[in-house]
Amino acid sequence: TQLLEQSPQFLSIQEGENLTVYCNSSSVFSSLQWYRQEPGEGPVLLVTVVTGGEVKKLKRLTFQFGDARKDSSLHITAAQPGDTGLYLCAGAWGGGGSNYKLTFGKGTLLTVNP
Amino acid sequence: NAGVMQNPRHLVRRRGQEARLRCSPMKGHSHVYWYRQLPEEGLKFMVYLQKENIIDESGMPKERFSAEFPKEGPSILRIQQVVRGDSAAYFCASSPRDRALLAKNIQYFGAGTRLSVL
Numbered sequence: 001t002q003l004l005e006q007s008p009q010f011l012s013i014q015e016g017e018n019l020t021v022y023c024n025s026s027s028v029f030s031s032l033q034w035y036r037q038e039p040g041e042g043p044v045l046l047v048t049v050v051t052g053g054e055v056k057k058l059k060r061l062t063f064q065f066g067d068a069r070k071d072s073s074l075h076i077t078a079a080q081p082g083d084t085g086l087y088l089c090a091g092a093w094g095g096g097g098s099n100y101k102l103t104f105g106k107g108t109l110l111t112v113n114p
Numbered sequence: 115n116a117g118v119m120q121n122p123r124h125l126v127r128r129r130g131q132e133a134r135l136r137c138s139p140m141k142g143h144s145h146v147y148w149y150r151q152l153p154e155e156g157l158k159f160m161v162y163l164q165k166e167n168i169i170d171e172s173g174m175p176k177e178r179f180s181a182e183f184p185k186e187g188p189s190i191l192r193i194q195q196v197v198r199g200d201s202a203a204y205f206c207a208s209s210p211r212d213r214a215l216l217a218k219n220i221q222y223f224g225a226g227t228r229l230s231v232l
Contacts, residue, residue: 042223072221092219
């Protein structure tokens with residue numbers, strides 16, 4: 001069974017601060033997704049990374065995939081109250097027939113205070 | 115372009131009743147996945163379906179749970195004789211036929227059905 005660890009579990013910061021959340025596994029991912037989930041809603045896809053060392057940017061969000069494809073980070077610059085939410089990473093392992101199964105971390109609950 | 119539609123959003127059942135959850139994938143998507151999110155836990159894969167086929171149901175409890183994706187109409191997750199431990203949020207996701215996107219495992223989620231068993 002592949003496990004996916006996210007840290008920190010909770011993060012409360014002031015508006016304008018920077019932050020980084022982490023996603024780690026002992027296994028190599030075939031792909032990794034970051035989602036954001038708000039209370040009472042479903043996860044919304046932010047980004048997918050598949051290549052080791054890949055960096056993707058989405059406005060103030062920067063996503064990095066580790067060279068060995070075992071870990072990933074999400075960095076938010078100048079956080080705003082609208083960034084508040086649960087950030088989930090989800091990984092798939094193995095090629096071919098079984099890499100459709102997403103395994104989710106428990107998430108990082110981010111609160112950005114005005 | 116409508117997203118993944120799930121209904122009902124909230125469902126209350128008494129122990130022993132049946133719960134039926136519906137999911138209409140995004141237009142053009144033919145792959146459907148069901149996940150369950152228990153309180154204080156991450157989302158867990160349950161089942162993967164294509165039209166009229168169950169591809170992988172390894173995450174489904176062996177008893178009382180079933181899923182289908184008929185040729186016409188939405189995908190249905192059925193829970194018979196519900197128990198309190200079935201209370202959770204159930205999410206459906208879909209992905210397109212495009213092989214490049216399938217290879218990246220891109221899945222789009224609905225808003226979920228919150229099941230409460232009294």
